[in-house]
Structures are given as C-alpha cells and as structure tokens.
Amino acid sequence: MEKVVILGTGPAGLTAAIYLARANMNPLVIEGAEPGGQLILTTEVENYPGYTDGILGPELMDNMRKQAERFGAQFRRGWVTGIDLRKRPFKITLQKGDELTAEAVIISTGASAKMLDIPGESENLGKGVSTCATCDGFFFRNKKIIVVGGGDSAMEEASFLTRFASEVVIVHRRSELRASKIMQERARQNAKITWALDRIPLRVVTKDDKVSGLKVRNNDTAEEEVIQADGIFIAIGHLPNSSFLNGQIETDAIGYIKVNPGTTETNIPGVLACGDVQDSKYRQAVTAAGTGCMAALDAERFLEGQEIVDWSQSLP
Structure with missing residues (x-):
C-alpha cells in the first residue's frame, strides 16, 4: 500500500514528488515511456527561473529527479496498462501485470504534441x-x-x-x-x-x-x-495523455482532465491532476511545476482528512 503514487516525471510530477517527499509522505513515482516529459526533447531552456545562462532540458529534469530522490521519493520505471479508480485504495496495473495500490493518485502524464510523421522531423x-x-x-x-x-x-x-x-x-x-x-x-x-x-x-x-x-x-x-x-x-495541436483512464475521470472533449477551479482536484476524491494533462492553455514547464506543488499540497490535505484505515486487511 502506497500513500501517494505519482504518474509521470515531467516538471509537474517531479515537483509534486519533491514536496511530498519533504513532507515525509514517501511518494512512489511511476516513470512512463518518456521519463522527464517533453523537456527531454528540448536542447536549451532559458525561461525557467533560476538559470541565468539557461540549462539543457534533460539536465533540468535530471536535477529535479535528484532533488526528489534526496528527500526520499522512490522511482519505478514502467507504464500504466490499467487503473481502477472506482474505490479506495486505488489499483494501478503496470506492464507485466504488476499491481500497486494507493490511497491517493496524482496524474501528471502530460500531453504530446501532434506530429507530421514525415522524414527528418x-x-x-x-x-x-x-x-x-x-x-x-x-x-x-x-x-x-x-x-x-x-x-x-x-x-x-x-x-x-x-x-x-x-x-x-x-x-x-x-x-x-x-x-x-x-x-x-x-x-x-x-x-x-x-x-x-x-x-x-x-x-x-x-x-x-x-x-x-x-x-x-x-x-x-x-x-x-x-x-x-x-x-x-x-502547430497542429496537442493530445493529453489521458486515454489510459478509460473515462473514469471527467475530461473535456479532447481529453484534458477537468479540475475544480483553483485546485488540482478531479471529480474523484483522492485523485489529483497537474501539468499539461489538465492544462490546454499555458503548457509551460514553470506552470506545470506550479500545479505539481498544488497537487502535492492537495494530496497531503486529503490524506490528513481521511480516517486512518489498515487497507491491507481488505486486500485479496
């Protein structure tokens, strides 16, 4: 049983991991097929605060991961093949049939730019x-x-x-x-x-x-x-990486996860969404990091308000 499982390792997911790890929440971060998100594909980042001379995208994400690990966040490579959000504890299935359970889930799986699929792209x-x-x-x-x-x-x-x-x-x-x-x-x-x-x-x-x-x-x-x-x-559009949810969470027509205004709360208590998977407007590393902080705080408050239950007794 995990307290919080974070899906995705872009700026939003890693920021959430840093905050939760510092709060002794022992988050488990699931790395998808592209650890680090879209910034891995960026050569130089000059608009992220704190780097006067800019920084390579992969280096920025590596720094954020090391910072999360320093405070105790755990990482697991893999991608989600199934998820059950109908009741707590939530069940997450990874490739090869590995299954996790969690009291809270933060979805930060990002969005992917639509590509032309032509040679040289x-x-x-x-x-x-x-x-x-x-x-x-x-x-x-x-x-x-x-x-x-x-x-x-x-x-x-x-x-x-x-x-x-x-x-x-x-x-x-x-x-x-x-x-x-x-x-x-x-x-x-x-x-x-x-x-x-x-x-x-x-x-x-x-x-x-x-x-x-x-x-x-x-x-x-x-x-x-x-x-x-x-x-x-x-510039032919983006697709949020939310199809694996199979309609269990409320989204807009395109697939961006809907959250309560001013929060990262979805329509399912204990399930939070941050980063580009819920942001069709800004799609910036710094705004994603900001919502990652919000998701961590929202998850912490949610768990503090829940009755402490030994869920393991009810697991098969």
Missing part, C-alpha cells in the same frame, strides 16, 4: 524543429521560420514568432484555414507573415546538420518544392 526535434513557440522562438531572432498548421494555435504561434523572426511562413495543407476569423485577420494583417497554403509537408530538409527548409507538394499542381527556412514549428 523527429530526429531534428530541438535542432531546428520545435513544437513550442514560447519555448524556442528566441533562438530564431532575425531568421526565417515556417509554422505548419491552420488552426488558432498556428495563427497564435505565427504571430508570436514575428517578434523574433524576419519572416514567418504559414504552411497548411488546405486552401482554407480552420482558425477563427479574428485569428486569421490578425495573422493576415501582420506584414511579417507570408502564406503557403494547399501545401502538403513531405520532408524536413537539412544542410550541414541544420534545418534548412521544408519540402512540400502543391495540391493543385502536384509539383514539389523546398521552402527555405532556419526553423520549423509544428
């Missing part, structure tokens, strides 16, 4: 290909950038990137955009934004181990061309 993440304008836009000052997407997120990221780039080219596979009219108008009125509509992305082009452009196919003519650029931002 994954191997150049953090090396000219990005999924976060606010994270990486600064590195492309006075350079030409491509934004792939046609929704509100793409318009917002393109407009933001014009603060740094000399030119932003929006590439979209259709002639019509999915973005709202007001977002489209703002983008079209921006002199730094140009358009390459009706283009299908085919391949990320590199030169001397650096991103140099995007190969696309024109839907009308079937001709292929390379749009030259120093960076490519993929």
Whole structure:
C-alpha cells in the first residue's frame, strides 16, 4: 500500500514528488515511456527561473529527479496498462501485470504534441524543429521560420514568432484555414507573415546538420518544392495523455482532465491532476511545476482528512 503514487516525471510530477517527499509522505513515482516529459526533447531552456545562462532540458529534469530522490521519493520505471479508480485504495496495473495500490493518485502524464510523421522531423526535434513557440522562438531572432498548421494555435504561434523572426511562413495543407476569423485577420494583417497554403509537408530538409527548409507538394499542381527556412514549428495541436483512464475521470472533449477551479482536484476524491494533462492553455514547464506543488499540497490535505484505515486487511 502506497500513500501517494505519482504518474509521470515531467516538471509537474517531479515537483509534486519533491514536496511530498519533504513532507515525509514517501511518494512512489511511476516513470512512463518518456521519463522527464517533453523537456527531454528540448536542447536549451532559458525561461525557467533560476538559470541565468539557461540549462539543457534533460539536465533540468535530471536535477529535479535528484532533488526528489534526496528527500526520499522512490522511482519505478514502467507504464500504466490499467487503473481502477472506482474505490479506495486505488489499483494501478503496470506492464507485466504488476499491481500497486494507493490511497491517493496524482496524474501528471502530460500531453504530446501532434506530429507530421514525415522524414527528418523527429530526429531534428530541438535542432531546428520545435513544437513550442514560447519555448524556442528566441533562438530564431532575425531568421526565417515556417509554422505548419491552420488552426488558432498556428495563427497564435505565427504571430508570436514575428517578434523574433524576419519572416514567418504559414504552411497548411488546405486552401482554407480552420482558425477563427479574428485569428486569421490578425495573422493576415501582420506584414511579417507570408502564406503557403494547399501545401502538403513531405520532408524536413537539412544542410550541414541544420534545418534548412521544408519540402512540400502543391495540391493543385502536384509539383514539389523546398521552402527555405532556419526553423520549423509544428502547430497542429496537442493530445493529453489521458486515454489510459478509460473515462473514469471527467475530461473535456479532447481529453484534458477537468479540475475544480483553483485546485488540482478531479471529480474523484483522492485523485489529483497537474501539468499539461489538465492544462490546454499555458503548457509551460514553470506552470506545470506550479500545479505539481498544488497537487502535492492537495494530496497531503486529503490524506490528513481521511480516517486512518489498515487497507491491507481488505486486500485479496
């Protein structure tokens, strides 16, 4: 029987682990398929407080993990194949059939950016290909950038990137955009934004181990061309990693976990959610860490208010 099990080891999960470990709650952290979350794919982080010269994403996450371990947090590698939240203690099944029980669960499984699944994309993440304008836009000052997407997120990221780039080219596979009219108008009125509509992305082009452009196919003519650029931002949406919950927790239509305003409490007492799995708006390391702190405090208060029961007597 575990007091608290934390699912996920991004900034939210590791911050929760630090707080709970310092409170002598002995949290058990389950590392998923990508320990460290999306920051593992980031080369340099310059907007996380406390690092005046920036820090590599993997190094930041390693530091947070070591800090949690220092205070007594335990880590277990694996991923969740099943979870039963219908009653306490909650049951969590890992691969190979291993089963855990917990009085409280913190879900910090994050969200994954939708990718194009084209050659050169994954191997150049953090090396000219990005999924976060606010994270990486600064590195492309006075350079030409491509934004792939046609929704509100793409318009917002393109407009933001014009603060740094000399030119932003929006590439979209259709002639019509999915973005709202007001977002489209703002983008079209921006002199730094140009358009390459009706283009299908085919391949990320590199030169001397650096991103140099995007190969696309024109839907009308079937001709292929390379749009030259120093960076490519993929802005076709995110998917929260919540499908393993099988509808046991209330989510929005996309799958982001709903929490009570001002808390990390879900509709199930004792189950908390923090980080990008419940945040479709900000999706930043520092905001995720903040909600991780909240989840730890919410879990601690929840457990303090519960009657102390020897659950092991009822286990099969």
